[in-house]
Amino acid sequence: MKNLVAPSILSADFSNLENDINKLKYSGADILHIDVMDGHFVPNITIGPVVVKDIRKVTDLPIDCHLMITNPERYFEDFLEIGIQYISMHIELNRSIKKCYEIARRYKTKFGIAINPETKTDKLKWVIDIADYILIMTVHPGFSGQAFIKEASLKIPVIRNMGYNGLIEVDGGINAEIAKELRELGADIIVSGSYIFRNNIKEAIKMLR
Ligand code: DX5
Ligand code: ZN
Numbered sequence: 001m002k003n004l005v006a007p008s009i010l011s012a013d014f015s016n017l018e019n020d021i022n023k024l025k026y027s028g029a030d031i032l033h034i035d036v037m038d039g040h041f042v043p044n045i046t047i048g049p050v051v052v053k054d055i056r057k058v059t060d061l062p063i064d065c066h067l068m069i070t071n072p073e074r075y076f077e078d079f080l081e082i083g084i085q086y087i088s089m090h091i092e093l094n095r096s097i098k099k100c101y102e103i104a105r106r107y108k109t110k111f112g113i114a115i116n117p118e119t120k121t122d123k124l125k126w127v128i129d130i131a132d133y134i135l136i137m138t139v140h141p142g143f144s145g146q147a148f149i150k151e152a153s154l155k156i157p158v159i160r161n162m163g164y165n166g167l168i169e170v171d172g173g174i175n176a177e178i179a180k181e182l183r184e185l186g187a188d189i190i191v192s193g194s195y196i197f198r199n200n201i202k203e204a205i206k207m208l209r
Helices: 014-026 049-058 072-082 091-107 121-127 155-161 176-185 194-198 201-208
Strands: 004-007 032-037 063-068 086-090 110-115 133-137 167-171 189-192
Touching: 004 032, 004 201, 014 049, 014 201, 032 049, 049 063, 049 072, 063 072, 063 110, 072 086, 072 091, 086 091, 086 133, 091 110, 091 121, 110 121, 110 167, 121 155, 133 155, 155 167, 155 176, 176 189, 176 201, 189 194, 189 201, 194 201
Parallel strands: 004 189, 032 063, 063 086, 086 110, 110 133, 133 167, 167 189
Antiparallel strands: none
């Protein structure tokens, strides 16, 4: 099991993003989690490849783009060209997974599959062999600062029992206490936004680990 912390910049100050990213880096963050939303797959709009490209210039932290967009295949290559290390798309968008997987392989970027709280784990059966990581959403995607949905986290042992050996990332409503439970369940990467930015960043990352 890995013990990684991936702060979500959704809770950062976008008017001074470079400063917040540097703070995350020097506070021990392992991965930068970037939430990409299109106002269609989820009821919020955030940032796209243009901004991710500039973020790439100011940090050497591994970048993890969590795509919450209806047409990932249309933008996949734009993200990968930037030189990011992780990219995920949602299982709820069944049809474009194969195509996106092939693109990710060409770029040697880790390919993740995200699953919403209400989506059943059997949907993941066919992607277990192609996913480098599975991102379990423990809030309904769209916003930071929501309450953790515990039942969704119980998918961790279920997925392991399905024979999945890759990385498991958990995202949404996570604080130090919850992170501890998630690690015990077998989570490798903890994503956290509001908990990190509402507290002392260094201390919060340490607690999440
Ligand atoms: C929600 C995003 C999360 C979110 C996490 O749609 O995918 O990454 O920013 O923020 P917190 O930790 O505040 O729930
Ligand atoms: Zn996310």
